[in-house]
Amino acid sequence: MSDTNETPRQDVYSRITNQIIEALEQGVKPWTQPWSAAHAAGHVSRPLRHNGKPYAGINVLTLWASAMTGHYAAPIWMTFKQAIELGGRVRKGEKGSPVVFADTLRRTETDEATGDEAERFIPFLKAYTVFNVEQVDGLPAHFYARAENVRNPDERIAHAEAFFAATRADIRHGGDCAYYSPALDIIQMPAFEAFRDAQAYYATIAHEST
Secondary structure, eight states: HHHHHHHHHHHHHHHHHHHHHHHHTTTTOOOOOBBBBTOOOOOOOOOTTTTTOOOOOOHHHHHHHHHHHHHHOOOEEEEEHHHHTTEEETTTTOOEEEEEEEEEEEEEEETTTTOOOOEEEEEEEEEEEEEGGGGGEEEOOEEEEEEEOOOOOOOOOHHHHHHHHHHTOOOOEEOOOOOOEEETTTEEEGGGGBBHHHHHHHHHHHHOOO
């Protein structure tokens, strides 16, 4: 029975692994820190289903990678069927992105020697394909609307500056690492301009302050 279940599961793992490898070969690191030597701009939101529920686990990485390589700003993804049900249609030639659904299969097995029955729970992954809304035409307007106006990534946030100034933390800038040094009692940060946006900069300071 294990051989029967192993092949499709390995296919899922291979598909996801190959998708991440392909992204890496194009220079995309979906799990990377929110700053880079290239001063990357552009805010990446957590991937969402068509109903607004967020993806989790490995799906976040694979969809981030797909969004970056495809240059999609929208965070919403849906299946081919969901797009049709919502009045849209995936454009011809568009390539979907793999996501997985994790579940367990409950099975009762009988011990041949004793005749005793025991329940066994077998984990499995099921893969399916989704498309970013920017690959779909004809959806209701709200699927294409930006959630909020994007702040200039070079603009500092006044109330955040005031908050961290009030903590009297010794925050220093330079290098390409973010860390707190207990020995020196300082927070070392990359330059503000190295972060993808102001929110990422202040979120990193907050992380190193706790």
